[in-house]
Amino acid sequence: MVNYDREIAKELAVAAGRAYTRGIQAGSGGNVSARIPGGDLMLVKASGGSLGDCTADDFLITDFEGNLVEGKGKPTREALLHGYIYRICPRVNAVVHVHAPYSIGWSQTGRDLPSTTWHAKLKLCADIPVLNVPAAMVREQDLPMVDRLFRENSELPAFILADHGIVAVGKDACGAEHTAELIEETARVALLKAAVLKLGL
Template structure:
């Protein structure tokens, strides 16, 4: 992880001057991405959060705790270091900040983290049951089943530890934390939000399929081919 040296020029608000433009851009991006959560019916009230790593520094942008989605402007976003300490902002960071920070500290390739309590994915987490890979879209995006992470209480980085331990053993960009709900990751905050949207869609579809009978698992070789194509060929 990159370290900001003591010699760096620092703005009065605590963000180094050389990172001001990057942090402001990320605040705008993260605020806009939060609007995608209620738009896609992934959250209610003030639950859920999106964060983005600040490239070139041990910092992240995340939403403040308990603030209405209608009030999540770029100016409302807060900046924390990767220990979860507030660096910029006049509101308390999200209650899930420690989990996000732990992911960034231990998965340096990750640039965005999202947490929701979306209905169907959270229902699977309440059962502590992985979502089986029975859809091509699951193979495309997640590379297999959606795994279940351990039960952990909010308050320290225990949730983050569970996320990292589970996802390191999987190609999935999503984990169902037991009795809690889904967390998704991505190379950027936008990719993590996309994963959260797609996760809820497949969680709902597989639930519907189970009402009709037993969904048929896909062959691992087919999952691998679909995942490789989607990750390396699909799109512009």
């Protein structure tokens, strides 16, 4: 049995529940994870479960390749992405991926999401890049694109997968979830601003 601080799982459940309550993820989509200190292992959401129903007992333990180490169920299909981020970014201890609608809407522009509010300018260290992965999951062949993003900005807080949603990272699960909320708010404002300018109001 893998030993780890149960507070990590509890915080992961809180972050998952908040993402669902705040409306940045509906149904059984999205996934969250947290690094288990001391080795190449992580806690991940099981495939098919809702973020709104997660408890500290519902997460699986996998290695960074997404292979199940402990727990019942099938790991999220995005476990490979989560593990890769932990492997290349030692500062990251949690990943939150949500199908946030305004961010997905913004991704249709193909442009980075700008920091359109003072809040975003203060909290985010850069515009948020949009990554065009032509699949429902980040595959092994797509990982070099993820690597490039973090090589270009080692402090990058998140990126948006085109037609798919936000991938936010942080030193802990709640921090990553808060970043995802801020990016969704920023995308909403950016789209509203574009609409207002188009109308000439």
